[in-house]
Amino acid sequence: MTLLKVANCPSCGKVFQKNLRNLCQACIDSYEHDFNACYSYLRDHRKAANAELSNATGVSESRILGFIKENKLLLSQYPNLHYTCGSCRKPIRQNQLCADCRCRITRDINLLKEQEAKKLERGTGFQIRDRFQR
Ligand SMILES: [Zn+2]
Ligand SMILES: [Zn+2]
Numbered sequence: 001m002t003l004l005k006v007a008n009c010p011s012c013g014k015v016f017q018k019n020l021r022n023l024c025q026a027c028i029d030s031y032e033h034d035f036n037a038c039y040s041y042l043r044d045h046r047k048a049a050n051a052e053l054s055n056a057t058g059v060s061e062s063r064i065l066g067f068i069k070e071n072k073l074l075l076s077q078y079p080n081l082h083y084t085c086g087s088c089r090k091p092i093r094q095n096q097l098c099a100d101c102r103c104r105i106t107r108d109i110n111l112l113k114e115q116e117a118k119k120l121e122r123g124t125g126f127q128i129r130d131r132f133q134r
Helices: 025-044 050-057 061-069 099-133
Strands: 006-008 015-017
Touching (some): 025 050
């Protein structure tokens, strides 16, 4: 006898038999249904933006973001769809972060590097001795 592997569905919390999608059948159905709704709306309205698509289909914007992030809806085909910056949630269409956040992070990294370099200049001798003692 094989034991059925069950888990709580991460989307609705119901106990379900584990499968490749890691969602219960009801959630898979609703996911497919929502995707099809978005897909067919976009077929007629290629230039729809996220909010319009959400209003027209009744699919939540966060689920639409999911479709885009999973590359089920391709930004290359829909000029006004977007996903959000991983840091500040601003709408973007390329990279993981918006230009502002990328700029800020590069600056922070450079600052850290500078600080590290200064620390090394000041304390190399001491740090080496320190390490030998341990
Ligand atoms: Zn579920
Ligand atoms: Zn950002």
